[in-house]
Amino acid sequence: MAKQSGLTVWINPVLVTLWVGALWMTALTASVLFQTIPDRQLAGQVAGRLFTIVSYIGLASGLWLLLQRLAGEGLSAFKQGLFWVVFFMWILVLIGEFGIQPLLAQLKASALPNDVMQSVFASxxxxxxxxxxxxxLIECLLGLWLVIKSS
Known part of the structure; x- marks a missing residue:
């Protein structure tokens, strides 16, 4: 294993903590929003914004962690479980943010002025x-594994 520089010694664990902590906290917050705010559309908008913020945290953190691992380990990074866990988490973020979320937004927009759940697009x-x-959920569980294995 290559020796880490002073920057990566502290930034890598901070990024893992930020990313995985944000994943879990946003999941809990979304649940609270839907239990607390009577207007489900408003709760969904706030939750959606939080998930978008977490996605960008994940995209930046994951990219840094992957590039840092490749720079420090070279091709042997591809033989490391931690590399692949971060990679799959990062791919899940990409799929969610740039694949699934735009589709959900389009379904909501197509349902207007009605709530999507009261439309033909509900299913x-x-x-x-x-x-x-x-x-x-898979991203959260992989993140939990990442935290445990990184410590």
Whole structure:
């Protein structure tokens, strides 16, 4: 294993903590929003904004962690479980933010002025929201593994 520079010694654990902590906290916050705010559309908008922020935290953190690992380990990084966990988490962020979320937004926009859940798009929305939720759960669990293995 290559020796880490002073910067990566502290920034890598901070980025892992920020990313994974944000994942778990946003999941909990979204649940609280839907339990607390009677207007489900408003709760969904706030939750969606939080998930977008977490996605960008994940994109930046994951890219840094992947590039740093490649720079420090070279091709042997591809033989490391931590590299692949970060890589799969990063891919899940890309799929969620740039694949699934735009689709959900389009379904919501197509349903206007009605709530998407009271529209002909409700079934498709539920399906894609479920896929997004499963991908997010997998990302959270991989993040938990990352925290445990990184310490």
């Amino acid at each position: 498709r929305f539920k399906t894609w929201h479920g896929i997004a939720s499963i991908a997010y």
